[in-house]
Amino acid sequence: MVTTRTDLTVRQATVDDVPALLPVFAEAFSTGTVAEWAVPEPADRLEVFTSYFRFMLALGLHYGRVDTTDDLSGVAIWYRRDETPSPHPDHLYGLEEATGRYAPKFLLLDAMFAARHPRLPHAYLAYIGVAPAVQGRGVGSALLAHAHEALDAENLPAYLEASNPRNCDLYTQHGYEAGPPMQPTSSGPPFWPMWRGQLNGGVRSPFPPPNPYYRRPR
Template identity: 90%
Template structure:
């Protein structure tokens, strides 16, 4: 179980919040096995993830919803997904421009995530990041609880990809069920697809069947 902090207010972010949220997300995601795999050069990581999240925050604000806390110590980028999203070639160019010579690995992650994505309407948590200085203090749980309140009112399922066991366990405490892990390459870092189903008679629906077009890497 989890405890929601009463001293944190969650609200929808605006473009004025981007200068404060950008370093929060860049720092939160520029450490760990995924960052080391995506950007092997340590000296480049902060710059690359800053460019990446400048682009992702812009997308979230225009096409999805970005939640943040009143102290701007964390952010969550959500999207509503129908069965199959329309193709967007501009996204590939934007991602390449944001990540430079490291774009091939970011594009590979995008392709893997899309191939495994459930093909039914749901809310998609693309990113959740917390300032490393205040991690493990309930900021992530506050962001999740706020979003889930609205989703539960609609009885809408949610989906995400957890990038490490610690995050996977956090999401499990918030009602997500983990599927079989996926890897961008045979030596790449594992990600766990996670599903928070609809409530039917007090019981959440189980993980949807795997996308038949997904193939595990060899």
């Protein structure tokens, strides 16, 4: 059961919030198996993810919507996608510039996500980050609940990629269904595509029927 905090206000972020939100993303994403795979050198991780999310925040503010909490402890980047989404033309160049010598792995992830992305109208949760000091205290759930309230009013589905089983469990509590996992390489970290359907029927899950022999690792 999800407990939604009532003491947090979620609002749309502006460019003035970037200095505070950038370290939230960078610190949240620069640890864990994905960070270790993408940036094998530990000393480089925080710098690379800071540069990466500086670019991603700029994209989100320009092309999508960035939500944050009133205390700036959490942040989420959303996009609206139609049946055939097309990234803006400078996306790949900017990604290479932001990640430097680690760009090949970031580009590989980008290509994998694009290949598996549902070709159905939906809202796409590209990134959600919570400051490490307050993780597990309902900040992420507050961001999700705020976005879902608006999506449910439109009867619009949502999609995301989860990077670990713990996150899968959180998203499942918020109404998402996990699809078969995907990996950028045979030794790369798994990601789970997750779909939150419409309240009033309509578009069904884009995922194939589950494999009864597959067990998600914990």
